[in-house]
Amino acid sequence: MVPILLRESSELDAAASLVEWPFILPHEFVRTLVAEGYLNVLVGDVKDIPGFWEHFLKDFPDHPAADGDKRLRSLGFTLYCDEAQSLNDNWMHLIFTSDLSPYLTDAGASRFLMTIFPESRYVLNQDTGVNETLQGACQIIADSFNKLANEGVDLREFPSEESILVATLHCFITGFRGDWKALKQVFNLRRHASTDEICWLCKACKGLDDDQSPLIFTDARDSAAFWGTIGLEDPWSQSPSYATLVGFSGPGMIHADLLHVYHLGVGRDACGALLKLMMSKYPTVFFEGNNIPAKMQAATKQLKEYAALHKLPLRMKRFSKAKISWKKKSFPELKSSSYDTYVISRWLGHVLSLAQGRNDEINKWATMMWAINLVLSLLSRAGRWLTPEEQDNKVVVGKIFVTIYLSLAFDSIQNNERCWRVRPKLHLLHHILLSSPQSFSNPNSFSTWMDEDSLKKQMKVLRKTDPRSAQLRMLQRWLLALPQKFDMCNKKGPS
Numbered sequence: 001m002v003p004i005l006l007r008e009s010s011e012l013d014a015a016a017s018l019v020e021w022p023f024i025l026p027h028e029f030v031r032t033l034v035a036e037g038y039l040n041v042l043v044g045d046v047k048d049i050p051g052f053w054e055h056f057l058k059d060f061p062d063h064p065a066a067d068g069d070k071r072l073r074s075l076g077f078t079l080y081c082d083e084a085q086s087l088n089d090n091w092m093h094l095i096f097t098s099d100l101s102p103y104l105t106d107a108g109a110s111r112f113l114m115t116i117f118p119e120s121r122y123v124l125n126q127d128t129g130v131n132e133t134l135q136g137a138c139q140i141i142a143d144s145f146n147k148l149a150n151e152g153v154d155l156r157e158f159p160s161e162e163s164i165l166v167a168t169l170h171c172f173i174t175g176f177r178g179d180w181k182a183l184k185q186v187f188n189l190r191r192h193a194s195t196d197e198i199c200w201l202c203k204a205c206k207g208l209d210d211d212q213s214p215l216i217f218t219d220a221r222d223s224a225a226f227w228g229t230i231g232l233e234d235p236w237s238q239s240p241s242y243a244t245l246v247g248f249s250g251p252g253m254i255h256a257d258l259l260h261v262y263h264l265g266v267g268r269d270a271c272g273a274l275l276k277l278m279m280s281k282y283p284t285v286f287f288e289g290n291n292i293p294a295k296m297q298a299a300t301k302q303l304k305e306y307a308a309l310h311k312l313p314l315r316m317k318r319f320s321k322a323k324i325s326w327k328k329k330s331f332p333e334l335k336s337s338s339y340d341t342y343v344i345s346r347w348l349g350h351v352l353s354l355a356q357g358r359n360d361e362i363n364k365w366a367t368m369m370w371a372i373n374l375v376l377s378l379l380s381r382a383g384r385w386l387t388p389e390e391q392d393n394k395v396v397v398g399k400i401f402v403t404i405y406l407s408l409a410f411d412s413i414q415n416n417e418r419c420w421r422v423r424p425k426l427h428l429l430h431h432i433l434l435s436s437p438q439s440f441s442n443p444n445s446f447s448t449w450m451d452e453d454s455l456k457k458q459m460k461v462l463r464k465t466d467p468r469s470a471q472l473r474m475l476q477r478w479l480l481a482l483p484q485k486f487d488m489c490n491k492k493g494p495s
Protein backbone atom coordinates (compact mmCIF):
# COMPACT_ATOMS: atom_id res chain seq x y z
CA MET A 1 0.00 0.00 0.00
CA VAL A 2 1.25 3.47 -0.95
CA PRO A 3 -0.34 6.83 -0.08
CA ILE A 4 -1.87 8.71 -3.01
CA LEU A 5 -3.96 11.87 -3.11
CA LEU A 6 -7.64 11.05 -3.60
CA ARG A 7 -10.97 12.52 -2.68
CA GLU A 8 -12.37 10.54 0.23
CA SER A 9 -15.49 9.61 -1.74
CA SER A 10 -17.14 10.41 -5.05
CA GLU A 11 -19.35 13.04 -3.35
CA LEU A 12 -18.76 16.41 -4.95
CA ASP A 13 -17.76 18.12 -1.71
CA ALA A 14 -15.58 15.26 -0.47
CA ALA A 15 -12.24 16.38 0.91
CA ALA A 16 -8.95 15.39 -0.68
CA SER A 17 -6.52 13.45 1.46
CA LEU A 18 -3.68 10.96 1.24
CA VAL A 19 -5.22 7.51 1.07
CA GLU A 20 -3.34 4.22 1.43
CA TRP A 21 -3.80 2.65 -1.98
CA PRO A 22 -2.80 -0.72 -3.42
CA PHE A 23 0.08 -0.64 -5.90
CA ILE A 24 2.20 -3.28 -7.52
CA LEU A 25 5.48 -1.41 -7.64
CA PRO A 26 7.37 -2.22 -10.85
CA HIS A 27 10.78 -2.59 -9.16
CA GLU A 28 9.40 -5.13 -6.70
CA PHE A 29 7.42 -6.90 -9.41
CA VAL A 30 10.35 -7.19 -11.84
CA ARG A 31 12.75 -8.36 -9.10
CA THR A 32 10.23 -10.95 -7.93
CA LEU A 33 9.70 -12.22 -11.49
CA VAL A 34 13.44 -12.69 -11.90
CA ALA A 35 13.81 -14.31 -8.47
CA GLU A 36 11.00 -16.73 -9.23
CA GLY A 37 12.64 -17.77 -12.51
CA TYR A 38 10.42 -15.82 -14.91
CA LEU A 39 13.05 -13.58 -16.52
CA ASN A 40 12.07 -15.15 -19.82
CA VAL A 41 8.67 -13.42 -19.77
CA LEU A 42 10.51 -10.07 -19.78
CA VAL A 43 13.07 -10.97 -22.42
CA GLY A 44 12.71 -13.98 -24.65
CA ASP A 45 16.39 -14.10 -25.53
CA VAL A 46 19.05 -11.89 -23.91
CA LYS A 47 20.93 -11.96 -27.21
CA ASP A 48 18.18 -9.72 -28.68
CA ILE A 49 19.03 -6.91 -26.23
CA PRO A 50 21.84 -5.14 -28.18
CA GLY A 51 19.81 -5.08 -31.42
CA PHE A 52 16.88 -3.47 -29.63
CA TRP A 53 18.99 -0.62 -28.27
CA GLU A 54 20.86 -0.17 -31.52
CA HIS A 55 17.55 0.78 -33.15
CA PHE A 56 16.11 2.73 -30.22
CA LEU A 57 19.23 4.85 -29.67
CA LYS A 58 19.06 6.15 -33.25
CA ASP A 59 15.98 8.17 -32.20
CA PHE A 60 17.27 9.00 -28.71
CA PRO A 61 21.09 9.06 -28.89
CA ASP A 62 21.49 10.79 -25.52
CA HIS A 63 19.51 8.15 -23.64
CA PRO A 64 21.39 6.63 -20.66
CA ALA A 65 21.19 3.16 -22.25
CA ALA A 66 23.93 4.48 -24.56
CA ASP A 67 26.38 4.73 -21.61
CA GLY A 68 29.22 2.20 -21.61
CA ASP A 69 27.99 -1.32 -22.10
CA LYS A 70 24.47 -0.61 -20.80
CA ARG A 71 23.01 -1.34 -24.22
CA LEU A 72 24.12 -4.92 -23.73
CA ARG A 73 22.39 -5.34 -20.40
CA SER A 74 19.29 -3.17 -20.22
CA LEU A 75 15.63 -3.92 -20.74
CA GLY A 76 13.12 -1.47 -22.21
CA PHE A 77 9.59 -1.01 -20.93
CA THR A 78 6.61 0.91 -22.30
CA LEU A 79 3.98 2.53 -20.10
CA TYR A 80 0.31 2.45 -20.98
CA CYS A 81 -2.66 4.31 -19.52
CA ASP A 82 -6.38 4.27 -20.24
CA GLU A 83 -9.72 4.58 -18.53
CA ALA A 84 -12.42 1.91 -18.72
CA GLN A 85 -15.97 1.76 -17.42
CA SER A 86 -17.06 -0.67 -14.68
CA LEU A 87 -18.94 -0.66 -11.37
CA ASN A 88 -20.60 2.68 -12.23
CA ASP A 89 -17.28 4.42 -12.57
CA ASN A 90 -14.46 5.04 -14.99
CA TRP A 91 -11.27 3.38 -13.78
CA MET A 92 -7.81 4.61 -14.73
CA HIS A 93 -5.50 1.69 -15.42
CA LEU A 94 -1.74 2.09 -15.27
CA ILE A 95 0.00 -0.78 -17.01
CA PHE A 96 3.46 -1.58 -18.38
CA THR A 97 4.92 -4.00 -20.89
CA SER A 98 8.41 -5.27 -21.53
CA ASP A 99 9.54 -4.32 -25.05
CA LEU A 100 11.48 -7.57 -25.43
CA SER A 101 8.75 -9.87 -24.13
CA PRO A 102 8.22 -12.95 -26.30
CA TYR A 103 4.50 -12.79 -25.48
CA LEU A 104 3.55 -9.29 -26.67
CA THR A 105 0.56 -10.62 -28.58
CA ASP A 106 -0.80 -12.31 -25.44
CA ALA A 107 -2.49 -9.66 -23.31
CA GLY A 108 -2.53 -11.77 -20.13
CA ALA A 109 1.16 -12.60 -20.22
CA SER A 110 2.56 -9.22 -21.27
CA ARG A 111 0.41 -6.44 -19.77
CA PHE A 112 1.52 -5.84 -16.17
CA LEU A 113 -0.88 -3.98 -13.95
CA MET A 114 0.46 -1.41 -11.47
CA THR A 115 -2.70 0.17 -10.07
CA ILE A 116 -6.25 1.25 -10.85
CA PHE A 117 -8.30 4.09 -9.39
CA PRO A 118 -11.74 5.57 -10.05
CA GLU A 119 -12.20 8.81 -11.99
CA SER A 120 -14.88 9.96 -9.54
CA ARG A 121 -12.22 10.38 -6.85
CA TYR A 122 -9.63 12.32 -8.86
CA VAL A 123 -8.27 15.46 -7.26
CA LEU A 124 -8.11 18.08 -10.01
CA ASN A 125 -6.26 21.33 -9.51
CA GLN A 126 -8.87 24.04 -10.08
CA ASP A 127 -6.35 26.56 -11.43
CA THR A 128 -4.19 24.43 -13.67
CA GLY A 129 -6.55 21.54 -14.48
CA VAL A 130 -3.74 19.14 -13.54
CA ASN A 131 -4.94 15.72 -12.36
CA GLU A 132 -3.05 15.60 -9.08
CA THR A 133 -4.16 12.07 -8.23
CA LEU A 134 -2.75 10.76 -11.48
CA GLN A 135 0.44 12.83 -11.23
CA GLY A 136 1.00 11.44 -7.71
CA ALA A 137 0.52 7.88 -8.96
CA CYS A 138 2.82 8.48 -11.93
CA GLN A 139 5.50 9.84 -9.56
CA ILE A 140 5.35 6.63 -7.52
CA ILE A 141 5.76 4.64 -10.74
CA ALA A 142 8.61 6.87 -11.97
CA ASP A 143 10.47 6.53 -8.64
CA SER A 144 10.03 2.77 -8.76
CA PHE A 145 11.28 2.48 -12.36
CA ASN A 146 14.20 4.75 -11.49
CA LYS A 147 15.32 2.15 -8.95
CA LEU A 148 15.38 -0.36 -11.80
CA ALA A 149 17.27 2.11 -14.01
CA ASN A 150 19.88 3.05 -11.42
CA GLU A 151 20.33 -0.08 -9.30
CA GLY A 152 18.95 -2.61 -11.77
CA VAL A 153 18.28 -6.23 -11.00
CA ASP A 154 21.28 -8.22 -9.87
CA LEU A 155 21.07 -11.53 -11.69
CA ARG A 156 23.93 -13.10 -9.71
CA GLU A 157 21.61 -13.34 -6.73
CA PHE A 158 19.45 -15.67 -8.76
CA PRO A 159 20.55 -18.88 -10.36
CA SER A 160 19.84 -18.49 -14.06
CA GLU A 161 21.54 -19.26 -17.34
CA GLU A 162 21.37 -15.59 -18.28
CA SER A 163 23.46 -14.57 -15.25
CA ILE A 164 26.46 -16.10 -16.98
CA LEU A 165 26.07 -13.54 -19.76
CA VAL A 166 24.73 -10.55 -17.85
CA ALA A 167 25.40 -9.66 -14.22
CA THR A 168 23.07 -6.72 -13.67
CA LEU A 169 20.06 -5.85 -15.79
CA HIS A 170 19.04 -2.20 -15.95
CA CYS A 171 15.54 -1.20 -16.96
CA PHE A 172 14.45 1.95 -18.77
CA ILE A 173 11.17 3.33 -19.98
CA THR A 174 11.39 3.68 -23.75
CA GLY A 175 7.93 4.98 -24.62
CA PHE A 176 4.35 5.74 -23.70
CA ARG A 177 1.13 4.76 -25.38
CA GLY A 178 -2.55 5.10 -24.68
CA ASP A 179 -5.75 6.80 -25.60
CA TRP A 180 -5.41 10.55 -26.24
CA LYS A 181 -7.68 11.50 -23.32
CA ALA A 182 -5.60 9.49 -20.86
CA LEU A 183 -2.30 10.75 -22.31
CA LYS A 184 -3.56 14.30 -21.96
CA GLN A 185 -3.95 13.79 -18.21
CA VAL A 186 -0.74 11.82 -17.70
CA PHE A 187 1.33 14.47 -19.48
CA ASN A 188 -0.65 17.61 -18.49
CA LEU A 189 -0.96 18.35 -22.20
CA ARG A 190 -2.01 21.89 -22.99
CA ARG A 191 -2.04 21.08 -26.71
CA HIS A 192 -4.69 18.42 -27.39
CA ALA A 193 -7.77 17.59 -29.49
CA SER A 194 -9.95 20.25 -27.86
CA THR A 195 -7.54 23.18 -28.06
CA ASP A 196 -6.52 25.20 -31.13
CA GLU A 197 -2.99 23.80 -31.11
CA ILE A 198 -3.70 20.11 -31.13
CA CYS A 199 -0.52 18.10 -31.18
CA TRP A 200 1.99 17.18 -28.46
CA LEU A 201 4.65 16.56 -31.09
CA CYS A 202 4.39 19.74 -33.16
CA LYS A 203 2.58 23.07 -33.21
CA ALA A 204 -0.07 22.16 -35.80
CA CYS A 205 -3.35 23.95 -35.17
CA LYS A 206 -7.00 23.96 -36.20
CA GLY A 207 -6.82 27.60 -37.22
CA LEU A 208 -9.66 28.68 -34.92
CA ASP A 209 -8.03 32.05 -34.35
CA ASP A 210 -6.67 32.44 -37.83
CA ASP A 211 -7.87 30.14 -40.58
CA GLN A 212 -4.97 31.27 -42.76
CA SER A 213 -2.49 30.05 -40.18
CA PRO A 214 0.52 28.47 -41.87
CA LEU A 215 0.49 25.83 -39.14
CA ILE A 216 -2.95 24.52 -40.03
CA PHE A 217 -3.03 20.73 -39.52
CA THR A 218 -4.89 20.04 -42.77
CA ASP A 219 -1.83 20.99 -44.80
CA ALA A 220 -0.98 17.76 -46.63
CA ARG A 221 2.11 19.08 -48.42
CA ASP A 222 5.59 17.74 -47.65
CA SER A 223 6.52 21.34 -46.95
CA ALA A 224 3.71 21.82 -44.36
CA ALA A 225 5.02 24.29 -41.80
CA PHE A 226 4.11 22.16 -38.76
CA TRP A 227 6.82 19.60 -39.64
CA GLY A 228 9.39 22.28 -38.82
CA THR A 229 7.99 22.81 -35.32
CA ILE A 230 8.50 19.29 -33.93
CA GLY A 231 10.07 19.51 -30.49
CA LEU A 232 10.23 23.34 -30.51
CA GLU A 233 8.16 23.85 -27.39
CA ASP A 234 7.09 21.52 -24.57
CA PRO A 235 3.42 20.57 -24.92
CA TRP A 236 2.63 20.47 -21.19
CA SER A 237 1.26 23.11 -18.85
CA GLN A 238 3.34 21.73 -16.00
CA SER A 239 6.18 19.25 -16.17
CA PRO A 240 4.62 15.77 -15.77
CA SER A 241 5.80 13.25 -13.17
CA TYR A 242 7.03 10.93 -15.90
CA ALA A 243 9.53 13.61 -16.94
CA THR A 244 11.51 12.56 -13.85
CA LEU A 245 12.06 9.08 -15.27
CA VAL A 246 15.72 8.31 -15.89
CA GLY A 247 16.11 8.56 -19.67
CA PHE A 248 12.94 10.54 -20.30
CA SER A 249 13.67 12.15 -23.64
CA GLY A 250 10.72 14.45 -24.28
CA PRO A 251 7.35 14.27 -26.03
CA GLY A 252 8.83 12.23 -28.90
CA MET A 253 8.57 9.24 -26.57
CA ILE A 254 4.77 9.58 -26.48
CA HIS A 255 3.38 7.56 -29.35
CA ALA A 256 0.13 8.06 -31.23
CA ASP A 257 -2.01 4.95 -31.16
CA LEU A 258 -3.08 3.60 -34.55
CA LEU A 259 -6.07 1.78 -33.05
CA HIS A 260 -7.69 4.93 -31.64
CA VAL A 261 -6.50 7.11 -34.50
CA TYR A 262 -7.61 4.98 -37.46
CA HIS A 263 -9.87 2.13 -36.34
CA LEU A 264 -11.81 4.23 -33.83
CA GLY A 265 -11.31 7.53 -35.66
CA VAL A 266 -10.48 8.39 -39.25
CA GLY A 267 -11.36 4.88 -40.47
CA ARG A 268 -14.88 5.22 -39.13
CA ASP A 269 -15.24 8.59 -40.90
CA ALA A 270 -13.90 7.23 -44.19
CA CYS A 271 -16.10 4.10 -44.15
CA GLY A 272 -19.22 6.06 -43.11
CA ALA A 273 -18.71 8.68 -45.83
CA LEU A 274 -18.02 6.05 -48.49
CA LEU A 275 -21.10 3.98 -47.65
CA LYS A 276 -23.34 7.03 -47.70
CA LEU A 277 -21.93 8.32 -51.00
CA MET A 278 -21.85 4.90 -52.67
CA MET A 279 -25.57 4.46 -51.92
CA SER A 280 -26.78 8.00 -52.57
CA LYS A 281 -24.57 9.20 -55.41
CA TYR A 282 -24.20 5.95 -57.36
CA PRO A 283 -27.48 4.11 -56.74
CA THR A 284 -26.98 1.66 -59.60
CA VAL A 285 -23.28 0.92 -59.25
CA PHE A 286 -22.54 -0.72 -55.92
CA PHE A 287 -25.57 -2.12 -54.10
CA GLU A 288 -28.86 -3.49 -55.38
CA GLY A 289 -32.25 -2.27 -54.12
CA ASN A 290 -34.78 0.43 -54.95
CA ASN A 291 -34.37 2.36 -51.75
CA ILE A 292 -31.79 2.97 -49.06
CA PRO A 293 -32.99 0.27 -46.60
CA ALA A 294 -32.81 -2.31 -49.42
CA LYS A 295 -29.31 -1.13 -50.34
CA MET A 296 -28.26 -1.37 -46.68
CA GLN A 297 -29.45 -4.95 -46.70
CA ALA A 298 -27.56 -5.72 -49.90
CA ALA A 299 -24.39 -4.11 -48.51
CA THR A 300 -24.70 -6.15 -45.31
CA LYS A 301 -25.03 -9.34 -47.32
CA GLN A 302 -21.97 -8.50 -49.42
CA LEU A 303 -19.92 -7.64 -46.35
CA LYS A 304 -20.86 -10.86 -44.56
CA GLU A 305 -19.96 -12.94 -47.61
CA TYR A 306 -16.61 -11.16 -47.87
CA ALA A 307 -15.87 -11.64 -44.15
CA ALA A 308 -16.78 -15.35 -44.30
CA LEU A 309 -14.65 -15.89 -47.42
CA HIS A 310 -11.61 -14.29 -45.78
CA LYS A 311 -12.32 -15.84 -42.35
CA LEU A 312 -12.58 -12.43 -40.69
CA PRO A 313 -14.74 -12.29 -37.56
CA LEU A 314 -17.38 -9.59 -37.69
CA ARG A 315 -19.28 -8.19 -34.74
CA MET A 316 -21.62 -5.89 -36.64
CA LYS A 317 -25.07 -7.29 -37.42
CA ARG A 318 -26.29 -4.97 -40.18
CA PHE A 319 -25.81 -1.60 -41.84
CA SER A 320 -28.47 1.03 -41.29
CA LYS A 321 -28.78 4.80 -41.54
CA ALA A 322 -28.30 5.03 -37.77
CA LYS A 323 -25.20 2.83 -37.95
CA ILE A 324 -23.45 5.26 -40.28
CA SER A 325 -24.93 8.44 -38.71
CA TRP A 326 -26.67 9.32 -41.99
CA LYS A 327 -28.26 12.66 -41.14
CA LYS A 328 -28.59 15.87 -43.09
CA LYS A 329 -26.63 18.08 -40.76
CA SER A 330 -23.90 15.82 -39.47
CA PHE A 331 -20.90 14.03 -40.87
CA PRO A 332 -21.35 10.34 -41.56
CA GLU A 333 -19.42 8.05 -39.21
CA LEU A 334 -19.59 4.30 -39.06
CA LYS A 335 -20.34 3.25 -35.49
CA SER A 336 -18.13 0.22 -35.53
CA SER A 337 -15.83 -1.69 -33.21
CA SER A 338 -12.14 -1.31 -33.99
CA TYR A 339 -11.87 -4.73 -35.61
CA ASP A 340 -15.02 -4.18 -37.68
CA THR A 341 -13.48 -0.96 -39.04
CA TYR A 342 -10.53 -3.04 -40.20
CA VAL A 343 -12.78 -5.62 -41.90
CA ILE A 344 -15.07 -3.01 -43.46
CA SER A 345 -12.11 -0.97 -44.75
CA ARG A 346 -10.80 -4.07 -46.48
CA TRP A 347 -14.20 -4.97 -47.88
CA LEU A 348 -14.82 -1.42 -49.19
CA GLY A 349 -11.38 -1.48 -50.79
CA HIS A 350 -12.41 -4.67 -52.58
CA VAL A 351 -15.85 -3.38 -53.68
CA LEU A 352 -14.35 -0.12 -54.97
CA SER A 353 -11.56 -1.88 -56.83
CA LEU A 354 -14.22 -3.74 -58.85
CA ALA A 355 -15.71 -0.39 -59.96
CA GLN A 356 -12.39 1.29 -60.67
CA GLY A 357 -12.18 3.06 -64.04
CA ARG A 358 -15.79 4.34 -64.00
CA ASN A 359 -14.89 7.91 -63.18
CA ASP A 360 -12.33 10.03 -61.34
CA GLU A 361 -14.22 10.13 -58.09
CA ILE A 362 -14.59 6.37 -57.78
CA ASN A 363 -10.95 5.97 -58.78
CA LYS A 364 -9.95 8.34 -55.96
CA TRP A 365 -12.00 6.40 -53.42
CA ALA A 366 -10.60 3.08 -54.60
CA THR A 367 -7.00 4.34 -54.49
CA MET A 368 -7.51 5.84 -51.04
CA MET A 369 -8.83 2.59 -49.57
CA TRP A 370 -6.23 0.52 -51.37
CA ALA A 371 -3.56 2.74 -49.79
CA ILE A 372 -4.76 2.51 -46.20
CA ASN A 373 -5.38 -1.23 -46.42
CA LEU A 374 -1.92 -1.77 -47.84
CA VAL A 375 -0.26 0.25 -45.06
CA LEU A 376 -2.27 -1.44 -42.30
CA SER A 377 -1.42 -4.91 -43.55
CA LEU A 378 2.24 -3.97 -44.10
CA LEU A 379 2.55 -2.72 -40.52
CA SER A 380 0.74 -5.65 -38.95
CA ARG A 381 2.92 -8.16 -40.80
CA ALA A 382 6.20 -6.34 -40.10
CA GLY A 383 8.36 -6.77 -37.00
CA ARG A 384 9.19 -4.34 -34.18
CA TRP A 385 11.50 -2.46 -36.57
CA LEU A 386 10.58 -1.86 -40.18
CA THR A 387 13.04 -2.53 -42.97
CA PRO A 388 14.08 0.60 -44.94
CA GLU A 389 11.85 -0.61 -47.78
CA GLU A 390 8.86 -1.08 -45.47
CA GLN A 391 9.34 2.38 -44.00
CA ASP A 392 9.54 3.93 -47.48
CA ASN A 393 6.36 2.12 -48.51
CA LYS A 394 4.59 3.26 -45.36
CA VAL A 395 5.41 6.90 -46.12
CA VAL A 396 4.75 6.84 -49.87
CA VAL A 397 1.49 4.87 -49.70
CA GLY A 398 0.41 6.53 -46.43
CA LYS A 399 0.75 9.89 -48.12
CA ILE A 400 -1.63 8.77 -50.85
CA PHE A 401 -4.32 8.07 -48.25
CA VAL A 402 -3.85 11.33 -46.36
CA THR A 403 -3.67 13.45 -49.51
CA ILE A 404 -6.78 11.97 -51.12
CA TYR A 405 -8.77 12.09 -47.88
CA LEU A 406 -7.94 15.75 -47.36
CA SER A 407 -8.72 16.64 -50.99
CA LEU A 408 -12.12 14.93 -50.70
CA ALA A 409 -12.76 16.83 -47.47
CA PHE A 410 -11.73 20.10 -49.10
CA ASP A 411 -14.00 19.54 -52.11
CA SER A 412 -16.97 18.66 -49.92
CA ILE A 413 -16.55 21.87 -47.91
CA GLN A 414 -16.41 23.84 -51.19
CA ASN A 415 -19.67 22.17 -52.22
CA ASN A 416 -21.26 22.86 -48.86
CA GLU A 417 -21.66 19.15 -48.10
CA ARG A 418 -21.09 17.54 -44.76
CA CYS A 419 -19.00 14.57 -45.70
CA TRP A 420 -15.41 13.45 -44.97
CA ARG A 421 -15.01 14.75 -41.48
CA VAL A 422 -11.59 16.14 -40.65
CA ARG A 423 -10.84 15.61 -37.00
CA PRO A 424 -7.63 16.16 -35.04
CA LYS A 425 -6.96 12.40 -35.06
CA LEU A 426 -6.26 12.77 -38.78
CA HIS A 427 -3.22 14.81 -37.82
CA LEU A 428 -1.94 12.03 -35.56
CA LEU A 429 -2.43 9.62 -38.47
CA HIS A 430 -0.37 12.07 -40.50
CA HIS A 431 2.47 11.65 -37.99
CA ILE A 432 2.12 7.87 -37.88
CA LEU A 433 2.12 7.43 -41.64
CA LEU A 434 4.42 10.17 -42.87
CA SER A 435 7.22 10.27 -40.33
CA SER A 436 10.41 8.33 -41.01
CA PRO A 437 12.07 7.69 -37.66
CA GLN A 438 15.78 6.89 -37.76
CA SER A 439 15.09 3.82 -35.66
CA PHE A 440 12.61 2.45 -38.23
CA SER A 441 10.24 1.72 -35.35
CA ASN A 442 6.96 0.14 -36.42
CA PRO A 443 4.04 2.33 -35.27
CA ASN A 444 2.02 -0.83 -34.90
CA SER A 445 4.00 -1.68 -31.77
CA PHE A 446 2.36 1.35 -30.12
CA SER A 447 -1.11 0.32 -31.23
CA THR A 448 -3.15 -0.60 -28.17
CA TRP A 449 -5.06 -3.71 -29.36
CA MET A 450 -3.56 -5.96 -26.69
CA ASP A 451 -3.73 -3.30 -23.97
CA GLU A 452 -7.43 -2.85 -24.67
CA ASP A 453 -7.81 -6.61 -24.56
CA SER A 454 -6.18 -6.81 -21.12
CA LEU A 455 -8.39 -3.94 -19.96
CA LYS A 456 -11.52 -5.80 -21.03
CA LYS A 457 -10.46 -8.88 -19.08
CA GLN A 458 -9.68 -6.81 -16.01
CA MET A 459 -13.04 -5.04 -16.18
CA LYS A 460 -14.75 -8.43 -16.18
CA VAL A 461 -12.97 -9.31 -12.93
CA LEU A 462 -13.74 -5.90 -11.49
CA ARG A 463 -17.46 -6.33 -12.17
CA LYS A 464 -17.52 -9.33 -9.85
CA THR A 465 -15.89 -7.56 -6.91
CA ASP A 466 -17.21 -5.46 -4.07
CA PRO A 467 -16.82 -1.78 -5.13
CA ARG A 468 -15.45 -0.82 -1.68
CA SER A 469 -12.36 -2.98 -2.04
CA ALA A 470 -12.33 -3.39 -5.84
CA GLN A 471 -8.87 -1.86 -6.34
CA LEU A 472 -7.21 -4.32 -3.94
CA ARG A 473 -9.16 -7.41 -5.05
CA MET A 474 -8.45 -6.60 -8.69
CA LEU A 475 -4.68 -6.49 -8.14
CA GLN A 476 -4.71 -9.59 -5.94
CA ARG A 477 -6.71 -11.65 -8.42
CA TRP A 478 -4.53 -10.52 -11.28
CA LEU A 479 -1.34 -11.48 -9.40
CA LEU A 480 -2.73 -14.85 -8.35
CA ALA A 481 -3.50 -15.86 -11.92
CA LEU A 482 -0.08 -14.84 -13.28
CA PRO A 483 2.17 -17.86 -12.52
CA GLN A 484 -0.27 -20.22 -14.18
CA LYS A 485 -0.54 -17.90 -17.18
CA PHE A 486 3.26 -17.68 -17.51
CA ASP A 487 3.69 -21.44 -17.16
CA MET A 488 1.09 -22.01 -19.84
CA CYS A 489 2.84 -19.57 -22.21
CA ASN A 490 6.26 -21.03 -21.52
CA LYS A 491 4.93 -24.48 -22.35
CA LYS A 492 3.39 -23.21 -25.60
CA GLY A 493 6.39 -21.09 -26.64
CA PRO A 494 6.54 -17.50 -27.96
CA SER A 495 3.33 -16.13 -29.43
Ligand SMILES: [Zn+2]
Nearest residue numbers: 199201202204
Ligand atom coordinates in the same frame (compact mmCIF):
# COMPACT_ATOMS: atom_id res chain seq x y z
ZN1 LIG B 1 1.79 17.25 -34.95
